[in-house]
Amino acid sequence: MSDKLADWTTGAEAIVYQSCAGCGAQQYFRRSFCAVCGAADPVEKRASGAGTVYATSLVCRAATPETRAHLPYNIVLVDTSEGFRMMAHGDNDLAIGDQVTARYRQFAGRLVPYFEKVK
Amino acid sequence: MSFITGVGLTSYGKHEGSSSLDLMSKAAELAIADAGLKRSEIDGVLCGYSTVSPHIMLATVFAEHFGIRPSYAHAVQVGGATGLAMTMLAHHLVDAGVAKHVLVVGGENRLTGQSRDASIQALAQVGHPDYEVTLGPTIPAYYGLVASRYMHEYCVTQQDLADFAVLMRKAALAHPGAQFHEPISIADVMASKPVAMPLKLLDCCPVSDGGAAFVISREPTSEAGVRVRGCAQAHTHQHVTAAPALNDLGAEIAIAKAKAASGVAISDVRYAAVYDSFTITLAMLLEDLGLAKRGEAAARVRAGYFDRDGEMPLNTHGGLLSYGHCGVGGAMAHLVETHLQMTGRAGNRQVRDASIALLHGDGGVLSSHISMFLERVR
Numbered sequence: 001m002s003d004k005l006a007d008w009t010t011g012a013e014a015i016v017y018q019s020c021a022g023c024g025a026q027q028y029f030r031r032s033f034c035a036v037c038g039a040a041d042p043v044e045k046r047a048s049g050a051g052t053v054y055a056t057s058l059v060c061r062a063a064t065p066e067t068r069a070h071l072p073y074n075i076v077l078v079d080t081s082e083g084f085r086m087m088a089h090g091d092n093d094l095a096i097g098d099q100v101t102a103r104y105r106q107f108a109g110r111l112v113p114y115f116e117k118v119k
Numbered sequence: 120m121s122f123i124t125g126v127g128l129t130s131y132g133k134h135e136g137s138s139s140l141d142l143m144s145k146a147a148e149l150a151i152a153d154a155g156l157k158r159s160e161i162d163g164v165l166c167g168y169s170t171v172s173p174h175i176m177l178a179t180v181f182a183e184h185f186g187i188r189p190s191y192a193h194a195v196q197v198g199g200a201t202g203l204a205m206t207m208l209a210h211h212l213v214d215a216g217v218a219k220h221v222l223v224v225g226g227e228n229r230l231t232g233q234s235r236d237a238s239i240q241a242l243a244q245v246g247h248p249d250y251e252v253t254l255g256p257t258i259p260a261y262y263g264l265v266a267s268r269y270m271h272e273y274c275v276t277q278q279d280l281a282d283f284a285v286l287m288r289k290a291a292l293a294h295p296g297a298q299f300h301e302p303i304s305i306a307d308v309m310a311s312k313p314v315a316m317p318l319k320l321l322d323c324c325p326v327s328d329g330g331a332a333f334v335i336s337r338e339p340t341s342e343a344g345v346r347v348r349g350c351a352q353a354h355t356h357q358h359v360t361a362a363p364a365l366n367d368l369g370a371e372i373a374i375a376k377a378k379a380a381s382g383v384a385i386s387d388v389r390y391a392a393v394y395d396s397f398t399i400t401l402a403m404l405l406e407d408l409g410l411a412k413r414g415e416a417a418a419r420v421r422a423g424y425f426d427r428d429g430e431m432p433l434n435t436h437g438g439l440l441s442y443g444h445c446g447v448g449g450a451m452a453h454l455v456e457t458h459l460q461m462t463g464r465a466g467n468r469q470v471r472d473a474s475i476a477l478l479h480g481d482g483g484v485l486s487s488h489i490s491m492f493l494e495r496v497r
Contacts, residue, residue: 028360029249029250030249057256057263057264057315057316059256061313063239085360087250096268108255
């Protein structure tokens with residue numbers, strides 16, 4: 001098993017993905033194998049934070065007091081320049097196709113990736 | 120071969136004081152009576168799940184509560200697609216001779232048994248625990264993401280989506296069991312509170328209490344035979360982050376396999392029952408299934424194509440959007456209504472011809488799909 005890099009899911013300011021040495025596939029959800037070819041130990045890599053907005057949804061109704069405090073917040077799907085798709089937060093006025101870059105913000109007691117438009 | 124020999128459905132909305140088991144029992148009793156059977160003749164039970172009363176063995180809990188001792192019983196969990204998944208399994212079970220009469224049942228007191236916040240929270244957990252749920256999305260947000268992309272690619276507007284909410288409400292007005300009885304307009308939908316843009320409150324199905332059940336049998340038990348002609352599933356992903364491209368979703372795969380399995384073409388279909396958790400879900404599925412061209416489903420709604428007296432009557436009970444959504448039972452109401460239409464028992468909602476029906480269910484975030492063709496025999 002290759003070394004695990006810290007990322008935002010564990011409180012570090014980073015987006016990490018895995019790359020398969022065997023078939024070259026990229027995957028975002030961490031596993032001990034490649035979900036395309038099954039090879040063990042995909043290599044962990046740090047993403048640049050650059051990407052393009054694939055979809056957006058501005059959340060105006062939340063279900064917990066912690067998340068309600070942030071309303072409205074924009075949930076986005078971003079296609080990263082490394083080739084994988086991820087969910088994150090972003091500026092409320094982001095539109096599909098916008099070029100974006102990742103920052104980090106506190107949300108409901110956790111660190112989350114937050115995308116801003118590249119000026 | 121398998122036949123849907125009986126159906127049962129409660130009203131949807133508030134059933135103050137009823138438990139999930141109460142609602143399941145009520146629907147089961149109606150379905151068994153409708154099939155003309157005694158409860159002792161039920162030898163198979165398939166049930167769904169209840170978010171209000173989770174249990175690792177709900178089918179046996181139900182069987183004991185209901186007072187039957189089946190030779191085959193277990194729960195099935197495929198989110199919103201559970202009802203059709205159970206029907207597909209029951210079809211294969213009776214066809215294989217495992218059971219003679221399988222009771223398929225779902226019911227939940229989702230509205231009065233827990234807070235709305237608790238329901239929203241429970242459902243949001245279909246997301247990835249580390250990479251999605253931590254971001255505070257809700258089910259409407261997952262579908263809001265899909266909607267934004269679909270609208271972008273196929274030039275669909277929020278007004279277009281509103282047409283589906285108005286259509287389902289218009290249908291529900293003719294059903295006394297529906298949760299909503301007030302007509303709504305496009306303007307009402309557009310002015311309703313934002314939930315997860317582009318979806319607003321009236322683009323979303325409600326949370327309901329209710330129960331639904333069917334009996335699937337090896338032989339018809341009455342003159343009016345409704346046969347499962349063929350069905351198929353497709354599962355492409357669980358999480359919206361991992362969903363394939365919009366033109367590669369599971370509905371198209373499932374319908375292609377169901378057509379091959381049944382020898383039925385879309386042009387043979389006379390009645391449609393399609394999952395409608397949100398307006399976008401209905402719009403996308405109608406187009407995925409081939410009931411409208413890409414981006415053109417709303418125009419067909421406006422032209423009356425999906426009206427009760429239109430070319431392809433759709434969800435004539437009001438669907439999840441206006442009959443209501445109690446979880447597993449939610450989309451089972453689509454099949455109950457289809458059965459009533461196919462057997463000429465839909466009263467003031469009766470369509471001219473429902474001899475061949477197409478049903479489609481979706482679970483997760485367009486993750487799990489089941490397409491099914493039913494045919495009236497005799």
